Amino acid sequence: MSDAKSQGASIVFQSVEKAFHKPDGGYVSAVSDASLTVDSGAITGIIGRSGAGKSTMLRMVNGLERPTSGQVLVGGQDVGAAQGAKLRDIRRDVGMIFQHFNLLASRTVAGNIALPLEIAGVPAAKIKTRVADLIDRVGLNTQSNNYPAELSGGQKQRVGIARALATEPKVLLSDEATSALDPETTQTVLTLLKDINRDLGLTILLITHEMAVVRDIASHVAVIEGGKIVESGKTYDVFTAPQHKTTRSFLSGVTGVTLPAFIKGRMLKSRPSGAAKEVMRVTFAGTHATDPMLALLTRDLGIEVNILAGAVEEIGIKPFGNLLVSLDADKASDARTYLEKHGLLTEVLGYVS
Ligand SMILES: Nc1ncnc2c1ncn2[C@@H]1O[C@H](COP(=O)(O)OP(=O)(O)OP(=O)(O)O)[C@@H](O)[C@H]1O
Numbered sequence: 001m002s003d004a005k006s007q008g009a010s011i012v013f014q015s016v017e018k019a020f021h022k023p024d025g026g027y028v029s030a031v032s033d034a035s036l037t038v039d040s041g042a043i044t045g046i047i048g049r050s051g052a053g054k055s056t057m058l059r060m061v062n063g064l065e066r067p068t069s070g071q072v073l074v075g076g077q078d079v080g081a082a083q084g085a086k087l088r089d090i091r092r093d094v095g096m097i098f099q100h101f102n103l104l105a106s107r108t109v110a111g112n113i114a115l116p117l118e119i120a121g122v123p124a125a126k127i128k129t130r131v132a133d134l135i136d137r138v139g140l141n142t143q144s145n146n147y148p149a150e151l152s153g154g155q156k157q158r159v160g161i162a163r164a165l166a167t168e169p170k171v172l173l174s175d176e177a178t179s180a181l182d183p184e185t186t187q188t189v190l191t192l193l194k195d196i197n198r199d200l201g202l203t204i205l206l207i208t209h210e211m212a213v214v215r216d217i218a219s220h221v222a223v224i225e226g227g228k229i230v231e232s233g234k235t236y237d238v239f240t241a242p243q244h245k246t247t248r249s250f251l252s253g254v255t256g257v258t259l260p261a262f263i264k265g266r267m268l269k270s271r272p273s274g275a276a277k278e279v280m281r282v283t284f285a286g287t288h289a290t291d292p293m294l295a296l297l298t299r300d301l302g303i304e305v306n307i308l309a310g311a312v313e314e315i316g317i318k319p320f321g322n323l324l325v326s327l328d329a330d331k332a333s334d335a336r337t338y339l340e341k342h343g344l345l346t347e348v349l350g351y352v353s
Helices: 054-061 084-092 109-119 124-137 153-165 183-200 211-217 235-240 245-255 293-301 329-341
Strands: 011-021 027-038 043-047 069-074 094-098 171-175 203-208 220-225 228-234 277-285 306-315 318-328 345-352
Touching: 011 054, 027 043, 027 054, 027 220, 027 228, 043 054, 043 183, 043 211, 054 069, 054 171, 054 203, 084 094, 094 153, 109 124, 109 153, 124 153, 153 183, 171 183, 183 203, 183 211, 203 211, 211 235, 211 245, 220 235, 220 245, 228 235, 228 245, 235 277, 235 306, 235 318, 277 293, 277 306, 277 329, 293 329, 318 329, 329 345
Parallel strands: 043 203, 043 220, 094 171, 171 203
Antiparallel strands: 011 027, 011 069, 220 228, 277 318, 277 345, 306 318
16 A cells, blocks of 8 residues: 555534434434534544444444434535435545454455455456555555454454555544454554554544543544533543543543542542541643652641552553542642642542541
């Protein structure tokens, strides 16, 4: 494959609703009032639980579903309104990869990758060179004549990626592409997707239920619940200052920073009478991520803090830290003011007596 940049295309969801009719005459609202802009060349993750509406969002981008109202625009073209040749043109600009790869068992690696080119009527000689380039790009040179049954999950997904890139799309949709893979293979596939995004400039929209995937690859994220986008923004901003409880619950799974059981079991929502400790989350972002702020808090205000759990992580190349601490509830308000004045974020999680 030539490494010339194939321009990406933006994806815009404008007040999109999608309802499905049920056999009993009612309907189910799969996506409701969704507005989201994915910039050309960006990698954006849509995260949500099972049934949240992720697949429906994705399927509206390549015209497999049409919005009930609102618009989905790919490179400014209204996918929902497109018919016939126009819809085929838009679809050619949108490649897709799947959780279970969707490879043809009867075709070799090279044969699977060639399929979309054969369907598009590309001359055989051109298909041969292009398939060889694609195989090279995804690192399957020694497997080109193997059948899917002879490949590992990671290798199968590489074939899926090469096949999706065959028609030089501007947008790549990823439907839980790493969910069936082990963590190590997931990393190699995510790295390949990042390389492709960088080299070809194509836009990637992925759906996942794993915040770790978002952290590792996406510059932007949208959180969807019950068909509604409840939060969206730059991945770093959403990770360091999540606004919605669903986002927080996804994050608690990925940061690995959870309260120890002996505290969790005793936590109260409101402050009890008498002596009590406040349990607080402190998020260190940007330049403060590695500052010794708790030591400074003790030095400047004489407030002592117990660390319950913590971790420093990276998103892109930017670090952020997450600490769960407890401290004297009488002094907690002063401590929060001090920490926030120094650019940290705090959140009261509860109290223990
Ligand atoms: N063709 C359909 N007919 C009827 N209802 C549908 C159809 N497709 C999706 N739904 C419903 O719409 C809602 C959203 O489904 P969707 O598949 O988009 O969710 P999801 O977030 O992708 O879930 P999962 O992670 O389990 O795939 C669900 O309630 C689902 O049952």
